[in-house]
Amino acid sequence: MNVNVEGAFVYFTIPILGGIPISQTTVSMFVVTLLLCLAAIKLGKNLKKRPDGVQVMVEKAITMLYNMVGDSMGQHNLHWAPFIGTIFACSICGTFIGLTGFFRSVTADLSCTMVWSVMISVIIWYINIKRNGLINWLKGFAEPIAVMTPMNIIGEIAQPASMAFRHFGNVAGGGVITSIIYTAFTMVSSLILNLISASGIAVGAVLLVVGAALLVLWKTKKRKLIVLILGLVSAALGIFGLLQAAGVLAGVPVLALGVPAVLSCYFDLFSGFVQAYVFTLLTMTYIAGACPPPEEAAA
Numbered sequence: 152m153n154v155n156v157e158g159a160f161v162y163f164t165i166p167i168l169g170g171i172p173i174s175q176t177t178v179s180m181f182v183v184t185l186l187l188c189l190a191a192i193k194l195g196k197n198l199k200k201r202p203d204g205v206q207v208m209v210e211k212a213i214t215m216l217y218n219m220v221g222d223s224m225g226q227h228n229l230h231w232a233p234f235i236g237t238i239f240a241c242s243i244c245g246t247f248i249g250l251t252g253f254f255r256s257v258t259a260d261l262s263c264t265m266v267w268s269v270m271i272s273v274i275i276w277y278i279n280i281k282r283n284g285l286i287n288w289l290k291g292f293a294e295p296i297a298v299m300t301p302m303n304i305i306g307e308i309a310q311p312a313s314m315a316f317r318h319f320g321n322v323a324g325g326g327v328i329t330s331i332i333y334t335a336f337t338m339v340s341s342l343i344l345n346l347i348s349a350s351g352i353a354v355g356a357v358l359l360v361v362g363a364a365l366l367v368l369w370k371t372k373k374r375k376l377i378v379l380i381l382g383l384v385s386a387a388l389g390i391f392g393l394l395q396a397a398g399v400l401a402g403v404p405v406l407a408l409g410v411p412a413v414l415s416c417y418f419d420l421f422s423g424f425v426q427a428y429v430f431t432l433l434t435m436t437y438i439a440g441a442c443p444p445p446e447e448a449a450a
Contacts, residue, residue, distance in 0.1 A: 175254070175255035176257050179245070179254040179256070179257045180263065182254060187241070213236075216235065216239075217232050220235055225439060227444055231438060238267065239427055242427035243423060245258050246258045246259075246322055246423035246426070247420075259322045261316070261323075265311070265319075268310075268311035268312070271437060271438070272307070272310060272311040275438060275440075279441050314430060318426050318430050347392030347395065348392050348393075348396035351396055355388075355391075355395075358388050359386055362384070362386025362388075363382075366379070366386065
């Protein structure tokens with residue numbers, strides 16, 4: 152995940168309307184939008200009556216989307232399915248783009264998730280005003296008693312804020328945790344390998360021999376997991392220590408290799424998918440609350 156704790160880097164500023172900054176998040180969001188548009192055009196062309204291959208998968212995904220919207224929001228709200236699908240696709244692709252190492256995850260920028268949340272709140276306000284009228288909508292803030300007006304207003308503000316901070320916090324926090332753990336492993340790697348190589352090749356050779364002996368013991372007699380682990384760790388430290396003493400691995404954090412990839416499986420893939428789903432589910436819940444079934448709206 153490509154996350155800068157200090158915020159998105161600004162590449163340049165367009166000198167109009169007081170200055171429009173073009174940041175990493177802006178570029179990433181543009182790339183995500185472009186890719187999604189190209190994918191929609193590509194997947195929507197040359198459709199067959201008897202689908203096969205990719206078309207089957209696309210139709211299955213669209214069917215799942217409509218079923219999810221129908222179950223969560225009601226059949227009368229199926230027209231919201233394209234919007235819900237767009238929110239989910241932008242969220243998950245906006246998070247996964249950070250895996251490239253070239254672009255910043257757009258959901259790791261609070262300004263992005265806040266814009267999405269405010270947009271959803273504005274849509275909900277528009278629906279309520281259209282259905283009840285502006286005066287009745289404003290009266291709703293004073294119910295059931297006038298004292299509740301400040302709390303109702305705070306609630307309307309807290310809704311988009313909580314959605315934005317939840318999504319942003321999980322994605323950005325994952326990147327920060329990954330960076331901290333990687334730094335810690337780098338420091339430990341430097342400390343251990345320097346200690347091993349400080350006495351020349353002696354300690355490294357001993358560790359290598361001990362590791363080889365443990366692996367042979369595990370292979371021939373005691374097939375215990377602890378023996379295998381100790382053998383692999385000892386042999387690896389011995390090899391890395393010898394290479395460090397020879398100057399081959401000088402400055403290379405060998406013990407940290409693969410750590411970002413392993414952590415990324417959770418913070419980027421699993422957590423990114425979960426946060427996109429949660430954000431989408433909250434969107435469906437809030438819009439469904441503003442769009443009740445026709446019989447309930449009439450009542």
